[in-house]
Amino acid sequence: MDRGGGGESGDALVREALGYADTLYNLARYLTGNQPDAEDLVQETYARALGAAGQFTRGGNLKAWLFRILRNTFISMYRRQRNNPTVGGLDTVDPTAQGPSREHLLLDDMELDRLRKVVGEEIERALMSLTEEARTVILLDLEGLTEVEAAQVLDCSDGTVKSRLSRARAALRLKLKDYGR
C-alpha cells in the first residue's frame, strides 16, 4: 500500500488518519442514518484515503481531506443504490424550499423557550430530515471547519458554504419549531 511515500512519515499519516475514526464515523452516521452503512462508509473511506495517501499534501488539513473523501464516497456509493434512498435524500439544498423567510427567522420568545427544551433525539431527528447537503454543512461547521475548509470538502466556493450554512440552520430551526412543546 502506498502510504504517501511510505516509511515513518507514511505510518505517521496513517496513525493520524485513524485518529479521526470517531469524527468520521459520526459524520458517516448522520449521512447514512444507520450503523452498518456508516461502518461500511468509514471503512471504504479509509481504504480510499490510505490507498492514495500520496495524494495528500503534507501540511494540508488531513481532517478536511478525509471528510471530502468520505462525502464523495457516500455520494458515489449511494447514487448506485437509488432504490434504497437515504433519509433526507441526496438532492441539493433548494433555496426556495428551505430558505428562511423573514417570519421564520424571527422566533418569538415562546418559540425560543421551546427550542431550548428540545432533547438530543429530537435534534437528531430534525437534522436527519434535512437534505444531505444541509446536514453535511451543519456537521462540518460543528466540527470546527472554517468556511475555506468546508468549501474544500463540499467542492464549492467559500461564499456558497456561508449561504448554505445559513439556509441549513434556518431550515433546521423550522423543523425544530414543533418540538419542545
Added chain:
Amino acid sequence: MNCQEVRPQLLDYQRGTLGLDLRADISTHLDSCPECARATAAEQALTEMLEQRLPQHSAPLGLKRLLAARWPAAPAPRPSWWTRWGRSLVPAAAVAVVLLTVMPLYYQRLAPPTADGLVTEAVNDHLRILTSQHPLDVESSDFHQVKPWFEGRLDFAPVVSFLGDAEFPLKGGAVGYFLDRKAAVFVFHRRLHAVSLFVVRSEGLPWPAGGARAHLTPSRGFNVMLWRSGELGYALVSDLDGAELAQLAAKLGVTS
C-alpha cells in the same frame, strides 16, 4: 447598517470572527432593532443546542479493531485529553504526562487490555486531570447541573447515585477517554485531594469478577477501585487511602 446587511453576519458576529468596526456597527444595530436581536437569540439557541445536545456517535469498538487490524503498523491513537488540554500545560508537566501516558497506551494497543491495564489507564487519566489547567468542562457542585450537561455528548447515560456532600463535594464533570471509548468524568474532592470517577460502557473490557463489588488496587501511590454494574463500568481513582476511597465508593452505592 440595516437588517438585510446585519442578518448574514449574525453567526460570525456571535463567533467573534468579524473585524472590530463591523462588529461595532452590528452591535449598534442590535441595540436598536428588536427583530435582529431576536434573530441573534435564535441563532445562539440553535448553536447551543447543536453543540451541547446533538448526539455524537463514536465509532464502534469492532470497527476500530477492524481498522487497526487492516493497518497493523499504525495502531490508532485515541484523541486523548492530552490533545484537548495539553496546549495549556507547562513544558515540564507535558514531559511527565507523555512519559506516563503515551508509553502505556502504546503497549495497550498491542494487546487487549487486561485488568491491570484498566488500573493503569485509570491512574493515567486521573493524572491528566491533575496536570491539566482546565480539567473540567463543566464546573459546578450542583449534580443537577453536571449530569444533564452530558446529554448528547455520550452514547450512554452515566448512572451515578451520589450527588456530592460536605465530605466529598462535587467539583464538576468532563467528557474524557478511557482506553478506546468516551468516558463521563466526575471529579469529587476530599479535603485537598481530588477523586476522579470515570464511567464508561463496560462491554469488551476485563472488569474484575464480582459484579457490583468494587475491587481496590493500589498503583503508583494511587488507589483505584473498579467495578461493573450492568452495561456500565466504573473506575474511582485518588491518592486518598483505601478506607476513605471506600467511603466514597459506599456513597456511590458499591461495597468493597
